[in-house]
Amino acid sequence: MYTFTAWCNSHLRKAGTAIENIDEDFRNGLKLMLLLEVISGETLPKPDRGKMRFHKIANVNKALDFIERKGVKLVSIGAEEIVDGNLKMTLGMIWTIILRFAIQDISVEEMTAKEGLLLWCQRKTAPYKNVNVQNFHLSFKDGLAFCALIHRHRPDLIDYHKLSKDNPLENLNTAFDVAEKYLDIPRMLDPDDLINTPKPDERAIMTYVSYLTNTAMPDERAVMTYVSSYYHCFSGAQKAETAANRICKVLKVNQENERLMEEYERLASDLLEWIRRTMPWLNSRQTDNSLAGVQKKLEEYRTYRRKHKPPRVEQKAKLETNFNTLQTKLRLSNRPAYMPTEGKMVSDIANAWKGLEGSEKSFEEWLLSEMMRLERLEHLAQKFKHKADIHEDWTRGKEEMLQSQDFRQCKLNELKALKKKHEAFESDLAAHQDRVEQIAAIAQELNTLEYHDSVSVNARCQRICDQWDRLGGLTQRRRAALDEAERILEKIDILHLEFAKRAAPFNNWLDGTREDLVDMFIVHTMEEIQGLIDAHNQFKATLGEADKEYNSIVSLVREVESTVQKYQVPGGLENPYTTLTAN
Incomplete structure (x- = not known):
C-alpha cells in the first residue's frame, strides 16, 4: 500500500495534489480521474461535483x-467497492493501472512486459559482482541490484x-536516496520491509524498477576509450608484481x-x-495495569524491532557468512x-536465536491481548465517567431543593402547584x-x-449511591410535608368558606x-299596639337561636385563629371569601 500510494x-x-489514504x-x-488524466495525458469526462453516493459512483x-477503453479488463472490480473504501479492490485497481501505464509499454525482444523488464535488468546488471537478477523479489532484497x-x-x-552484500539496509537506502535526489524517482519501498519480509512484494518492486527503464544511458564508446587507457597504464607493471604477489598471497590468506x-x-x-540480556525483558509480564503503561511497553517493543534488532539480524548474517567463508578458505x-x-557454534547461535524469536512472538501476543483487555477496561471507565457526570449534573441542587421550606x-x-411539581x-x-x-454495575465490573x-471509581460510586439514598429520603419527607401543609390550608379554607356562607x-x-x-x-x-307587642315577643323568642348561630360563627373564626397560630401559617387569618369579621 505504501508503494502504490507513493x-x-x-x-x-x-x-498540485496528493493522497494520504x-x-x-x-x-x-x-x-x-485526475490520476488517469495525468498518466495518460488525456482528458476524461467532466466529473460530478456532488457529495451524494450516486455522484461518487458515477465518477468512479x-x-x-x-x-x-484502454484495453484493460477489470475483473470483480466495481465502482461500489471503491466508493465503500474496499482496500483489496482499491489496491487491485491501482495495480491494474500501473501494469497498463507503467509496465505494459516496456518491450524487449517481443516478450511480455514482465519478462521484458526482467531481461532488461539481467542485461544491465550482468557485469556486477553479487548481482544475479532472477525475479522481482528475493533478487532485490540486498539492494545491490538497485545500485547496479x-x-x-x-x-x-x-x-x-564500496558496497557490500552484508549491508542490505545501507545499500537500499543509498539506492533509494540517490534515485529520489538525482533521478526524480520517488521512494516507493521501505528498506526495513524488504529486509525483514521473507518474500518482498513482487508488484511493488516491478512498479519501482519500471521507473529505471527511462533513465538515459551514457555513451558506451566514450566509456570504453577511457577504460582502455587504464589497461595500458597498468599492464607493464603487472608482470613485475606477479612474483611478489604470489609470496604475499599465502601470508595474506593466513592473516585473513x-x-x-x-x-x-x-x-x-x-x-x-x-x-542473554534481552530475554528477561521479553519474558517479563509485569505492567502497571494501565492502558498508557501497556502502550508504552508496546512502543518500546516496536522500537526494539525497528532499531535494536535489525543490526543484530545483520550481525547474525555476517557471522554465518564469515563462518562459511572461513571454512571454504581452510x-x-x-x-x-x-x-x-x-557454546559458540553456529548451531548454538541458531538455537539461541530461535529462543529469542519464540519469546518475541509470545511477548507480542501478550502485549496485544493485554492491550485489548485494557482498552475494554478504559472504555468501561469512560462509560462510567460519562454516566456519573450526567447523573451528578442532574442531582446538582436537588438536595437543597428538597430541603427547602x-x-x-x-x-x-400555590401549594397545589408545588405539589404537582x-x-x-x-x-x-x-x-x-x-x-x-x-x-x-459498571463499577462492579471494573473491580x-x-x-x-478502582479506588477512585469505588469512591465516586459510593458517593452517588449515598446521595441517591438521601434524595429518596428527602423526597418522601417533602411529599409528607406538602401533604400536611395542604391538609392544613384546606382545613383553613373550608373554615373560611363556612364562615363566609353563615356570616x-x-x-x-x-x-x-x-x-x-x-x-x-x-x-x-289597641289592636295595633297588641300586634306590635306580639311581634316583639316573637322576635325575643328567636334571640336564642340567633345567639347560638352567632356563637357558632365566632367558633369558626376561633378555630381558624387556633390553627394558624399552631402551624404558623402566614396570612392564614385573611378570609378570601368575605370582608366580614367576627367583630
Whole structure:
C-alpha cells in the first residue's frame, strides 16, 4: 500500500495534489480521474461535483470506463467497492493501472512486459559482482541490484565497489536516496520491509524498477576509450608484481583466516550476550495495569524491532557468512576445519536465536491481548465517567431543593402547584433509578477486571449511591410535608368558606333587626299596639337561636385563629371569601 500510494503521489503532485489514504481518498472518484488524466495525458469526462453516493459512483465509473477503453479488463472490480473504501479492490485497481501505464509499454525482444523488464535488468546488471537478477523479489532484497542499475546508467552517482552484500539496509537506502535526489524517482519501498519480509512484494518492486527503464544511458564508446587507457597504464607493471604477489598471497590468506576466526568469536560472544540480556525483558509480564503503561511497553517493543534488532539480524548474517567463508578458505588451503569455542557454534547461535524469536512472538501476543483487555477496561471507565457526570449534573441542587421550606409561605393554590411539581420530580427520580443501577454495575465490573484506578471509581460510586439514598429520603419527607401543609390550608379554607356562607345571612338579619328595633311606629288602636307587642315577643323568642348561630360563627373564626397560630401559617387569618369579621 505504501508503494502504490507513493506511485500515485509521484504523478498527482504534477497536478498540485496528493493522497494520504489510498482506500479513502479515491472514494469520491475525483482524484482517481485526475490520476488517469495525468498518466495518460488525456482528458476524461467532466466529473460530478456532488457529495451524494450516486455522484461518487458515477465518477468512479467514468474512471473505470476509461481504463477499460484502454484495453484493460477489470475483473470483480466495481465502482461500489471503491466508493465503500474496499482496500483489496482499491489496491487491485491501482495495480491494474500501473501494469497498463507503467509496465505494459516496456518491450524487449517481443516478450511480455514482465519478462521484458526482467531481461532488461539481467542485461544491465550482468557485469556486477553479487548481482544475479532472477525475479522481482528475493533478487532485490540486498539492494545491490538497485545500485547496479543506477551505476550502469549514472556511474557518477554511486561508488558501487564500496558496497557490500552484508549491508542490505545501507545499500537500499543509498539506492533509494540517490534515485529520489538525482533521478526524480520517488521512494516507493521501505528498506526495513524488504529486509525483514521473507518474500518482498513482487508488484511493488516491478512498479519501482519500471521507473529505471527511462533513465538515459551514457555513451558506451566514450566509456570504453577511457577504460582502455587504464589497461595500458597498468599492464607493464603487472608482470613485475606477479612474483611478489604470489609470496604475499599465502601470508595474506593466513592473516585473513586468523582475522575471520577472531571476528567470528567476537561477533558470536557479542550476539549471545545481547540475546542473554534481552530475554528477561521479553519474558517479563509485569505492567502497571494501565492502558498508557501497556502502550508504552508496546512502543518500546516496536522500537526494539525497528532499531535494536535489525543490526543484530545483520550481525547474525555476517557471522554465518564469515563462518562459511572461513571454512571454504581452510578447505581450499588444505587446512583443518575451524572449531569455534564451546557454546559458540553456529548451531548454538541458531538455537539461541530461535529462543529469542519464540519469546518475541509470545511477548507480542501478550502485549496485544493485554492491550485489548485494557482498552475494554478504559472504555468501561469512560462509560462510567460519562454516566456519573450526567447523573451528578442532574442531582446538582436537588438536595437543597428538597430541603427547602418554600411551601410554608404559599397559599393553597400555590401549594397545589408545588405539589404537582413535586410529583413530576418523583417521576423523574424513578426514571433515574436505572442510571444509578448501571453506574453501580459498571463499577462492579471494573473491580472484577482489576481496573488500575478502582479506588477512585469505588469512591465516586459510593458517593452517588449515598446521595441517591438521601434524595429518596428527602423526597418522601417533602411529599409528607406538602401533604400536611395542604391538609392544613384546606382545613383553613373550608373554615373560611363556612364562615363566609353563615356570616353574610346572619349579618343581614342583624342589620334588619337593628332597623326594626329603632324604627318608630304610629298606632291608633289597641289592636295595633297588641300586634306590635306580639311581634316583639316573637322576635325575643328567636334571640336564642340567633345567639347560638352567632356563637357558632365566632367558633369558626376561633378555630381558624387556633390553627394558624399552631402551624404558623402566614396570612392564614385573611378570609378570601368575605370582608366580614367576627367583630
